[in-house]
Amino acid sequence: MTVQLGREQRLAGGHWLLGSAPSLQEARADWEESGSAWLRPGALFGAVIIRADVVHAALGADSPIECAPLVDVDGPVFYSEDGFGREGSYTALVPASVALVWGVNGSIPHHRRALLQVPAPNAVRPERAGSPWWVVPLDGPGSLCDPDLLAALVKQGTGTPGVAEGGPGA
Template sequence: MSTATDAGREAVADWLAASLNRPDNAHQEWADNGVAVLALGRRFSAYRLADELVHAVGANTGPATTSLILRTLGGPVIHDPRGHRFYVLVPSSPPAQNLGPYATYLGLGNYLGVPRVEDDEPGEAGASYWAVPMKRPGALCSPPAVTGLINAGTAALTGQAD
């Protein structure tokens, strides 16, 4: 691993940890547990998407893989294989309306278990990992792209035409 990569990952970890009043707590949780519980709604928020929502978009777009679909959102995505959920990190702002049954906006007052920035592959234990890693501090997903994915997935799952 290169020094630039290490420095970039450290910068991302520091930025994420700063969502807490005591950022050192996040670094300690990552060291001890591999996951830190971070506050949402200050630096970033998240959309929780059911696995089936994301997979439904893939089924309707032909050979596109889940990874390719998630990369179109323009920012970081965490996958929780145990909970069968994706967490799409977005700027803190009001949520999109009418999210449907497969998506939930998590903002101020919510917390999210965030894996170490270097955990970007599914592990044997089924722990959360970065399905799409954060490239640089503050680089988050596009809310309109997330809304588009939610709408497309919901339409596919409910049999509605676009």
């Protein structure tokens, strides 16, 4: 029963994310065919992109597979092989308002309204070369990362002191 509930929560989260697709039908078909689709953050959620080496340093792990069980930011995070230039990256889904003011070294906010390649809800392992996959899967509609936990993770990976007064954007 628990496995079914997790699957249902991911599916519900996926339906919610589709609300940010330029074309609902095209995004749904892309998820089924290629395992990822282009969505437009800005209204439903924002995104913060973190260099893979920063997350690996923070968690003391060398790969996304090793990091997956260790990432604890209370929300969905996915890995892309080339999400930070030509370097691997982790993308955390955050409240849209957080992405507008984010300013933590070692990470960047994804530009509001720019397309973002997001894995299908069931892409929870690196099964397709070059396709993003969920390190921390969706946990239902509206489930987003805690900005303070995310900032602490990034700062730990860059060796920067804890969250400054004023929050993640400070």
